[in-house]
Amino acid sequence: MYEYQRKNSFFAQVPGMMEAMCEEELKELGAVNTKVAYRGVYFQADPSALYRINYTSRLLSRVLAPLLTFPCPDAAALAKAAARIRWEEFFSLEQTFAITASVSKSAINNSLYAAQCLKDGIVDYFRSIRGGLRPSVETVNPDVRLNLHIDNNTAVISLDTSGESLHKRGYRLRAGEAPMQETLAAAIIRVSGWDGGTPFWDCMCGSGTLLCEALMHYCRLPAQTLRAKFGFFAMPDFNRAAWTSVKAACDAGVRPLPAGLIRGSDLSQKMIDISRSNLSRLPYADAVELSCQPFQEVKAFEHGTLVANPPYGIRLGEYEDAQKVYTALGDFIKQKCTGTTAFIYTGDPTLRKSIGLKTSRRIPLVNGKLEGVLVRIDSYAGSKKPYYAAYKAGEAGSAKAADEL
Numbered sequence: 001m002y003e004y005q006r007k008n009s010f011f012a013q014v015p016g017m018m019e020a021m022c023e024e025e026l027k028e029l030g031a032v033n034t035k036v037a038y039r040g041v042y043f044q045a046d047p048s049a050l051y052r053i054n055y056t057s058r059l060l061s062r063v064l065a066p067l068l069t070f071p072c073p074d075a076a077a078l079a080k081a082a083a084r085i086r087w088e089e090f091f092s093l094e095q096t097f098a099i100t101a102s103v104s105k106s107a108i109n110n111s112l113y114a115a116q117c118l119k120d121g122i123v124d125y126f127r128s129i130r131g132g133l134r135p136s137v138e139t140v141n142p143d144v145r146l147n148l149h150i151d152n153n154t155a156v157i158s159l160d161t162s163g164e165s166l167h168k169r170g171y172r173l174r175a176g177e178a179p180m181q182e183t184l185a186a187a188i189i190r191v192s193g194w195d196g197g198t199p200f201w202d203c204m205c206g207s208g209t210l211l212c213e214a215l216m217h218y219c220r221l222p223a224q225t226l227r228a229k230f231g232f233f234a235m236p237d238f239n240r241a242a243w244t245s246v247k248a249a250c251d252a253g254v255r256p257l258p259a260g261l262i263r264g265s266d267l268s269q270k271m272i273d274i275s276r277s278n279l280s281r282l283p284y285a286d287a288v289e290l291s292c293q294p295f296q297e298v299k300a301f302e303h304g305t306l307v308a309n310p311p312y313g314i315r316l317g318e319y320e321d322a323q324k325v326y327t328a329l330g331d332f333i334k335q336k337c338t339g340t341t342a343f344i345y346t347g348d349p350t351l352r353k354s355i356g357l358k359t360s361r362r363i364p365l366v367n368g369k370l371e372g373v374l375v376r377i378d379s380y381a382g383s384k385k386p387y388y389a390a391y392k393a394g395e396a397g398s399a400k401a402a403d404e405l
Contacts (some may be wrong), residue, residue, distance in 0.1 A: 319348075330355035
């Protein structure tokens with residue numbers, strides 16, 4: 001019996017700064033006894049909950065099923081541990097496998113070397129039971145993915161029950177220069193609280209990731225609706241009947257998208273074409289309105305939810321241009337977005353000051369290697385309402401605060 005089988009215990013890898021949010025989602029999907037860790041969440045789940053989490057989670061990166069935990073002071077210990085696992089229960093000679101490794105504060109201090117040692121141990125195991133024959137390694141699209149983590153000379157070998165990373169939804173066939181990761185887009189929509197009660201507009205939609213995630217969220221499409229293969233198919237105790245039941249129940253909750261509820265625009269026709277191409281992979285994509293125009297030319301967007309991922313100005317000489325975009329966006333929100341709540345994500349937190357409006361909330365979120373921030377701006381009708389709220393709250397300088405809200 002493997003480690004995950006004894007306690008129904010698993011580990012979810014999560015994007016940076018999203019641990020607490022991912023723990024909430026795991027609980028919603030049936031996980032119990034959760035515990036937040038750095039870049040991950042430990043949890044317990046029965047098979048049906050595990051399948052549901054992999055199929056529907058919008059925030060997680062991967063879900064690992066630990067097979068064996070052991071002291072690992074050197075490569076010999078790693079090879080010995082590899083021989084204790086019955087690898088033929090997970091894949092055959094005809095199938096391929098890949099190993100992802102990470103090391104920290106251990107005698108084995110190179111992740112590539114650690115992965116190589118485990119690979120050699122697996123190969124030696126197959127050769128010993130299959131007359132010298134061995135399965136092949138395939139890093140691009142393997143049949144089975146394994147994970148090795150060594151921390152303080154303690155190693156954990158796990159099966160990746162997700163297979164391909166869960167941020168890969170399958171709809172993004174084309175991307176712009178700086179695409180937003182799908183899990184981040186889903187996190188922004190979750191934080192916004194948007195549920196379809198107001199119009200949703202991405203005024204700088206780029207390749208359409210936020211639009212795709214908004215569509216999937218409203219329509220209740222499982223995040224992996226386009227995926228045909230999961231890592232949990234390779235589990236020795238995989239229950240196909242339970243998986244079929246879970247999938248059918250999740251798919252039954254899908255609902256259509258009303259025309260015009262979700263809108264996207266961009267000043268680049270190329271990006272609009274890319275957005276349309278990516279959206280086309282999803283059901284109800286025809287109901288999303290796309291237009292090629294700068295947000296400054298829109299007459300008004302009132303009583304809605306506005307999202308934006310403006311340029312960060314990372315490249316040399318582009319920062320000043322990015323500042324101008326943020327300032328123009330702030331002016332637009334103040335003048336033309338009465339009753340609208342705006343959520344703006346930037347990979348450079350210093351740029352938020354260029355918006356020129358008071359933010360009611362700031363949430364740190366990572367996009368790949370960029371440690372960015374999501375800001376919320378509430379645009380009220382006129383100045384009396386915020387002035388009165390400030391007065392009732394007893395805030396100093398309420399008139400000035402009202403002008404900034």
